[in-house]
Amino acid sequence: xxxxxxxSPSLSVQxxxxxxxxxxxxxxxxxxxxxxxxxxxxGPTFLISISSIKDKNEDGRFTVFLNKSAKHxxxxxxxxxxxxxxxxxxxxxxxxxxxxxxxQGTRLTINP
Amino acid sequence: KAGVTQTPRYLIKTRGQQVTLSCSPISxxxxxxxxxxxxxxxxxxxxxxxxxxxRNKGNFPGRFSGRQFSNSRSEMNVSTLxxxxxxxxLCASSQEPATANTGELFxxxxxxxxxx
Numbered sequence: 734x735x736x737x738x739x740x741s742p743s744l745s746v747q748x749x750x751x752x753x754x755x756x757x758x759x760x761x762x763x764x765x766x767x768x769x770x771x772x773x774x775x776g777p778t779f780l781i782s783i784s785s786i787k788d789k790n791e792d793g794r795f796t797v798f799l800n801k802s803a804k805h806x807x808x809x810x811x812x813x814x815x816x817x818x819x820x821x822x823x824x825x826x827x828x829x830x831x832x833x834x835x836x837q838g839t840r841l842t843i844n845p
Numbered sequence: 846k847a848g849v850t851q852t853p854r855y856l857i858k859t860r861g862q863q864v865t866l867s868c869s870p871i872s873x874x875x876x877x878x879x880x881x882x883x884x885x886x887x888x889x890x891x892x893x894x895x896x897x898x899x900r901n902k903g904n905f906p907g908r909f910s911g912r913q914f915s916n917s918r919s920e921m922n923v924s925t926l927x928x929x930x931x932x933x934x935l936c937a938s939s940q941e942p943a944t945a946n947t948g949e950l951f952x953x954x955x956x957x958x959x960x961x
Contacts, residue, residue: 767949776935776952822887832901833950837887
C-alpha cells in the first residue's frame, strides 16, 4: 500500500526554467509534508517542508504547495540550476501516522 | 558536528548468509530510523528506535531486526539473505521521534548491500 506516490520517475528541465515535481498521498492522517533531495552516493538531505495548516511555503528558489482537498503537493524550483539535478523524495508524517512515509522519488535532470 | 555514520559502506554477501549494519547518529540524537532504498520503491521504512526501544516497525519479514544501544548507536541485522535484499540501507537520526519532530531526519550515506 503506497501511501505516498510520485508518479513521475524522471523529469528533464532546461536550465533557468521552472521545475515542478508532484506528489500524491492517500492517508488523511498526514499533517506534515517534506521534500528531500538525494545526490548519488549520498544520503537524502532535507529541503523544505509544509504543515497542513498552510498551503504554501517558500525558501529561496524552492516553493512547496499543498492542496489538502486533492491530497496533492508539489515542489517548484525556479530558476532551475544544474546543481538541482538529483533525486527528489516527498515524504509525509503525522502524530497519528506514527512514521515518516516516503514516495518512490523523481529523478530531476537540469540540462544546460 | 559529525553527521550520521554508517558502516560498512559497501558489502557483498551470498544467499543464506546474515549481515549486520551499524549506524552512529549525530551526537545528542536519540532517535534512529532505518530505511531500505531500492529502484522504483523509494525509501521503505524498516523500523525506528528511540531510547533503546523500538517505536515502530515497517512491513518487513522477521528476518530484519534491529536494536539500539544506550549510546544511541543502532544496528540492524538481516538473516538468511535473499537476492531481493540487495539494496541501499539508510539510517537517519533525529533528536526526538520522527513523528514528534515533524519528520525532519538527518541521513547517513547508507550501506549498499549486494546479495549474490
